[in-house]
Amino acid sequence: MSSVSVREFSYNPSAMFTRVEQGETIEVTRHGKVIAVLLPVVGSLGRYSPLVAKGLIRLKATTTADLDRLPQYDVPVDASPLDILLSSRDEDDW
Known part of the structure; x- marks a missing residue:
């Protein structure tokens, strides 16, 4: 992971997005x-x-490693991600 200042970012944001x-x-x-x-x-x-x-959820991760630890769900195109998440939570309660 690299770090740049706001000033450096503002000089060439396109280059930063290319790197990403x-x-x-x-x-x-x-x-x-x-x-x-x-x-x-x-x-x-x-x-x-x-x-x-x-704006339906907020991620409070401090590093990309935190993001990698989030659970993975296969969500079909015609399904609601929220319904799948709630269903998974119900299964965990048993």
């Missing part, structure tokens, strides 16, 4: 504090990104 498209994860910092993480939309985040974008 190539699979790199980039932390954006301001005064040494991480304020954003740019992740490629593959793996764990790719499964959750539509729900995050709609």
Whole structure:
């Protein structure tokens, strides 16, 4: 994972997004504090990104390794991800 300052990011955001498209994860910092993480939309985040974008869920992961530990669900195109998640939770209660 690389780290860039807001200033460096603002000079050439297209280059940063190109790096992310190539699979790199980039932390954006301001005064040494991480304020954003740019992740490629593959793996764990790719499964959750539509729900995050709609504001239906929030991910509170501190590293990409945390994201990799999130459960994986196969969601058919015509199914509701929420219904599958709730069904899985019901099964865990038994």
